[in-house]
Amino acid sequence: MNELTCISDYLNQYGADLGQRVVEQFPPLHQPSEPAWPALEQLKRRPFPAQTLAIMGIVKRWEEARCAAAVAECQLPPGTVQLLYRTSHADGEKLVSDPRIGATGYTGSRSAGLRLKAAADAAGKPIY
Secondary structure, eight states: OOOOOOOHHHHHHHHHHHHHHHHHOOOOOOOOSSOOOGGGGGGOOOOOOHHHHHHHHHHHHHHHTTTTTHHHHHHHOTTTOOOOOOOOOHHHHHHHHOOTTBOOOOOHHHHHHHHHHHHHHHTTTBBO
16 A cells, blocks of 8 residues: 555545445435436526536425525525525425524515515514
8 A cells, every 4th residue: 555645645545435435325416317407508608517417416405405404504604695596486485484594585576575475474584
């Protein structure tokens, strides 16, 4: 066994095994062979393939976790502002009433805004 003197040496020696363990313990949410989210076509710049995989993993996690958990899992510091769009009405109501969310700003239709306001009011959360 060679002496390890830097991270590059370590990764050269153990990288393949580490990568395999990560994939076994945390299977990918999105495979490169699966179709990407159609909304990505509307971006001004097409994401690089690795970015598309990351975006699709987040999209699928949002779908599984109903948005709030995915945002909370990022472990962002308090006061961080996040922009979420194109969520379902039900997911929006869960998000604005989640105890981990401090306040919400909303722009959109009046009917959706009234539903979000009712959910936020019931949870005692401000919504703007």
